[in-house]
Amino acid sequence: MSPPPETAGAARKGDALTAVTSVIAILGGILSVAAALLVTVSVLGRWFGYGAVPGDFELVQIAVALSVFAFLPICQALRGNIMVDTFTTRLPPRVTRAIDAVWDLVYAAAMALIAWSLVGGTRDTFANGTNSMVLGVPLAPVFAICAALVAVLAVTAVVTGLKLLRSRP
Structure with a gap:
């Protein structure tokens, strides 16, 4: 039995x-x-009069950037991204899957372009020795990890797109 159209192409446990x-x-x-x-x-440190953790905002910025990029591949693998299907709900499931597959492949191409840009940013950041302002944390490794995570997302989108194309009603 094939999966319902809304989950076709999704990764499975x-x-x-x-x-x-x-x-x-x-x-x-x-x-x-x-x-x-x-x-x-x-x-709490500020509230109790001890002051803030030095560079807290820098560390939070880095952590949020990395965690967002870390969540996107699983979201794509499980087809959890928001989809607007207003115009495709009445189409046959096969056509809907084909349209979704095309958009997965477009998404993969866009993410590959972003990954490529992040690799360039990583090279520049390594060359310039760019560090965060307060703590002086080197930012090049952060850019490199983000580039790798976006590359994983691009590959994931290709895989889900191809699964959609291969799935049968």
Whole structure:
């Protein structure tokens, strides 16, 4: 029995794609929790008169950027992105899957372009030695990780698009 049209092309439990993107998402979740704890400690420090954690906003910015990029691949693998299907609800499932597959491939191309741009930004950041303002944290590794995560997203979108094209009604 084939999956319903809304889940066709989605990764399934036990699938290698789901395993990889799940691990990445869990790491992103851990990073998000760490950022929330850092904000809590910083606010409590101010409230009790000890002052904020130095560079707290820089660390939170880095953590949020990394965690957002970490969540996108699993969202794509499970087809959890927001889709507007106002015009396709009355089309046959096969046509809807084909349209969704095309958009997955367009999304993959856009993410590949962003990953490529992030690689260029990583090179420039390494060359310039760009650091954060308060703590002096080197930003090149952050750019590199973001580039890798977006590349994983691009590959994931290609895989989901191809699965949609291969699925049968």
